[in-house]
Amino acid sequence: MNNIKENIVLAFFVGLFLGAISIFLAIGGGPLNVSLFVIIFHFTMKQSSVYSIATIFFSQITKIISIVASAQYQMFDMKMIPMLIILQLLAVILVQFGTRKFHQQNWKVFIQFS
Secondary structure, three states: OOHHHHHHHHHHHHHHHHHHHHOOOOOHHHHHHHHHHHHOOOOOOOHHHHHHHHHHHHHHHHHHHHHOOOOOHOOOOHHHHHHHHHHHHHHHHHHHHHHHHHHOOOOOHHHHHO
């Protein structure tokens, strides 16, 4: 099954399962998501990473909505949110820069030392 559109029902339930597990266990779920996407849908690691991020994003959106709906947000320090957003954006930029630099270098050097 190379294409997720071939079995939309399986894709829905896998996404639902992964989102629920990451919420109930209070983990990001990235490694679990990626491994299941590779095994079940035969995605590449790059494709699995993209779908994993989307799964985590939507599961966290539902968690935020449930926190706001139940008025539990009062126990969180809201002054931290702007700093967290800025740090997250900075992390994304640094990872992108690091990934480009790493891919530009010769892989043989990396394999030789590992």
